[in-house]
Amino acid sequence: DTGVSQDPRHKITKRGQNVTFRCDPISEHNRLYWYRQTLGQGPEFLTYFQNEAQLEKSRLLSDRFSAERPKGSFSTLEIQRTEQGDSAMYLCASSPLAGGLGEQFFGPGTRLTVL
Amino acid sequence: GQQVMQIPQYQHVQEGEDFTTYCNSSTTLSNIQWYKQRPGGHPVFLIQLVKSGEVKKQKRLTFQFGEAKKNSSLHITATQTTDVGTYFCAGLFGNEKLTFGTGTRLTIIP
Secondary structure: OOOOOOOOOEEEEOOOEEEEEEOOOOOOOEEEEEEOOOOOOOOOOEEEEEEEEEEEEEOOOOOOEEEEOOOOOOOOEOOOOOOOOHOEEEEEEEEEOOOOOOOOOOOOOOOEEEO | OOEEEEEEEEEEEOOOOOOOEEEOOOOOOOOOEEEEEEEOOOOOOEHHHHHOOEEEOOOOOOEOOOOOOEEEEEEOOOOHHHHHHHHEEEEEEOEEEEEEOEEEEEEEOO
């Protein structure tokens, strides 16, 4: 399978715990995006990378959220001290093109439930 | 802020009827993309519109971008059960951040 993969697919955690999600983009895609999607809503932009450089972060991303793409390939999204409001689907997407042009290829997402 | 509004939120149609969803922005868009998300699935790219007044067709799907590049529409002719899902528009405001609409959830009555 040469698509975008995400791990884990589901995560249940208790409030206050830290969680980390992984995204493997399509190889050679230099753009990688993270989104959050809640029920009945469209995906909300969180952050994006060009290779290993994080170029923009949404104001939605509090200090408890951090994302990395250390070698310009896979990326991780960490949420510290999780809150119930963090429960959502976290989607990763990659694209080969700069400037936001062209298709973004989405992964299957990681569904986070914070108890 | 930069927002993309989408209507209607839900649409139920008889199989074979047409379907249209509309997307509006208060500010000019650089381009607009459309995605489809099946129940339990992830967004899948349908098309991108860049030029003012652009119209593109994919079989039974027709996509339009307004002259002022502030609105867009997706029209499906003669819906089929495979068209079920939520259709999102996503606008680009000159940066690289896609802003998604709230989506229109299409259900088909066989």
